[in-house]
Amino acid sequence: DIQMTQSPSSVSASVGDRVTITCRATQHVHIWLAWYQQKPGKAPNLLIYAASSLQSGVPSRFSGSGGGTDFTLTISNLQPDDFASYYCQQTYIFPHTFGGGTKVEIK
Amino acid sequence: EVELVESGGGLGQPGGSLRLSCAASGFLFSTYNMNWMRQVPGKGLEWLSYISPASDTVHYADSVKGRFTISRDNAKNSLYLQMNSLRDEDTAIYYCTRDVRGSGTYFSDYWGQGTLVTVSS
Numbered sequence: 207d208i209q210m211t212q213s214p215s216s217v218s219a220s221v222g223d224r225v226t227i228t229c230r231a232t233q234h235v236h237i238w239l240a241w242y243q244q245k246p247g248k249a250p251n252l253l254i255y256a257a258s259s260l261q262s263g264v265p266s267r268f269s270g271s272g273g274g275t276d277f278t279l280t281i282s283n284l285q286p287d288d289f290a291s292y293y294c295q296q297t298y299i300f301p302h303t304f305g306g307g308t309k310v311e312i313k
Numbered sequence: 314e315v316e317l318v319e320s321g322g323g324l325g326q327p328g329g330s331l332r333l334s335c336a337a338s339g340f341l342f343s344t345y346n347m348n349w350m351r352q353v354p355g356k357g358l359e360w361l362s363y364i365s366p367a368s369d370t371v372h373y374a375d376s377v378k379g380r381f382t383i384s385r386d387n388a389k390n391s392l393y394l395q396m397n398s399l400r401d402e403d404t405a406i407y408y409c410t411r412d413v414r415g416s417g418t419y420f421s422d423y424w425g426q427g428t429l430v431t432v433s434s
Contacts, residue, residue, distance in 0.1 A: 207375075240420040242358075249408055249424040250358065256416030293358050297412075297419050300372040302348075302360040 208233045208296055212305030218313040225281040227308045229294035234274050238298035241270055241279045245290045253292075254279065281310070315339040315423045317409050322428030325399045335392040335409030335425055343387035346412035348421060349394045351405040359405075362394065363412075377403075399432045406430075
């Protein structure tokens with residue numbers, strides 16, 4: 207199975223900061239990588255698909271990059287609504303594994 | 314508007330069974346791949362199972378293979394997860410998701426609100 211490793215597991219940041227979350231796969235997944243945001247008590251919400259494509263309705267301060275085994279989610283100009291957990295998922299090979307998650311907390 | 318509504322969660326006995334359902338609306342259900350995911354409260358996400366539109370292709374995570382069965386009824390716009398031989402570690406929130414194709418890849422664009430399954434004697 208492909209293992210997805212996210213880092214950091216948590217990050218403390220302030221409104222207006224730039225936050226970068228990385229996701230590394232143990233095998234090449236090309237660009238079959240999605241990023242999700244999850245708030246407490248809610249279902250995950252799709253942010254980025256195909257590594258760098260912004261889902262409709264998602265603010266442009268979210269961006270994704272990478273390919274192969276290394277991927278990045280960047281949140282520019284962090285807003286109060288962005289304090290949440292973030293997960294990457296590869297959908298290249300079954301099982302479609304998730305990263306362990308990154309919690310973005312208020313500093 | 315796309316909507317996925319899970320039901321069937323609740324208390325299950327170790328070694329027992331539960332059947333989850335996911336009612337889909339707002340899209341042509343019969344043409345979409347579907348998945349089940351789960352999340353232990355306070356922990357990370359786990360992909361569980363996948364089914365193709367015609368039910369001719371299914372996949373399972375090793376953690377549920379041989380115990381859980383995914384199925385669908387396109388006439389009823391419904392997805393199911395039959396959960397047998399329940400274990401304590403199956404306690405989680407279960408989500409159904411819809412897969413779509415974009416930029417040459419597949420990904421889950423809609424998730425239900427989830428249904429909580431608790432396995433305990």
